[in-house]
Amino acid sequence: MTQSPEPTSPPATPTSTDVARLAGVSRATVSYVLNAQAAGRVSTRTQDRVRAAAEELGYVPHAAARTLRAGHSGLVLLTTPATPIPRIGALFGDFLMELQGALHQLGYTSVWHGPVAGAGEQAARAWAELRPAAVLALPGTGLTPSAVELLKRSGTRAVLTLGMQPVAGAHALLLDQEMLGARAGTHLLERGRRRIGVVMPTESGLDLFSVPRLAGVRAAATLETGTHVEPLTLDCTEESAAELAARWPRLGLDSLFAYNDEYAMLVMRAFQDAGLAIPGDLAIVGADDLLLARLLRPRLTSVHFDTIPTARIVGLVDRAIREPETAPETHQLTRVVVAARDSG
The missing domain is CATH 3.40.50.2300 (Response regulator)
Known part of the structure; x- marks a missing residue:
């Protein structure tokens, strides 16, 4: 009678201590490098060594621990409208992709949140469950003043709208x-x-x-x-x-x-x-x-x-997260230009 093989234990999850030991640096140095805070603190050569050690061990920083250090999650939630982005317009879709890339460069994690049944506070409750540092509400996602207030009470540091009209309590990025x-x-x-x-x-x-x-x-x-x-x-x-x-x-x-x-x-x-x-x-x-x-x-x-540079928009998002008590601001993101050609 054959015996079943003994169950094997899952491999131990690598820690920042393991990365520090392999790279020959302190845990603080590992934290600076892997949380995009190494500029002016850690040499490029040491940064490369830390990243190589993390890759070799398969180490990924823990989001919850990063939240405790920073005081916020670093998550920027983009609310997805019911209408698919490509149908809204290719230019608008490209702009949003650039926005995500620029947020990543500043160390933020941007995620899309699919359409939510209902609007207002009902939608805001679903968004708040992820404890985002910021919510950027796109047109058609039903953001209301009461939803903004609920998000802020739940710990969201910045609420911004990207659309045609401002919403009370939120920073407004207007596309007229x-x-x-x-x-x-x-x-x-x-x-x-x-x-x-x-x-x-x-x-x-x-x-x-x-x-x-x-x-x-x-x-x-x-x-x-x-x-x-x-x-x-x-x-x-x-x-x-x-x-x-x-x-x-x-x-x-x-x-x-x-x-x-x-x-x-x-x-x-x-x-x-x-x-x-x-x-x-x-x-x-x-x-x-x-x-x-x-x-x-x-x-x-x-x-x-003719949209203002994406880096400037992300700068507004970053400042709103870092200074959550700032009064809501309204920014016109665009000027409108006609490319006159042969059809009219």
């Missing part, structure tokens, strides 16, 4: 969608266009962006006499774009702000297939200034946010 729409409208008006269609995507969640963009176009149009602005609902399908192209001559419009470059490319192809000349029969303006916008023929005119 109405300004973007106004700039698109002004550009078309300056080129003699007076009857402007505005694409309103039917995709769930995009009304957070499309509604203020429409308001911006309308605000620009009020400055000129004899103007007309008409919202045009559009599915993100070739069939919907073809239907719009078929009825375009009956609409009596001379230009189109197409929400973003992706929708602009969709309708441009449909209009050209229908025999409409761009910009002869209509001018088209997109948004985000994607590379593909420059490769189209005619090249697509596009509006984009």
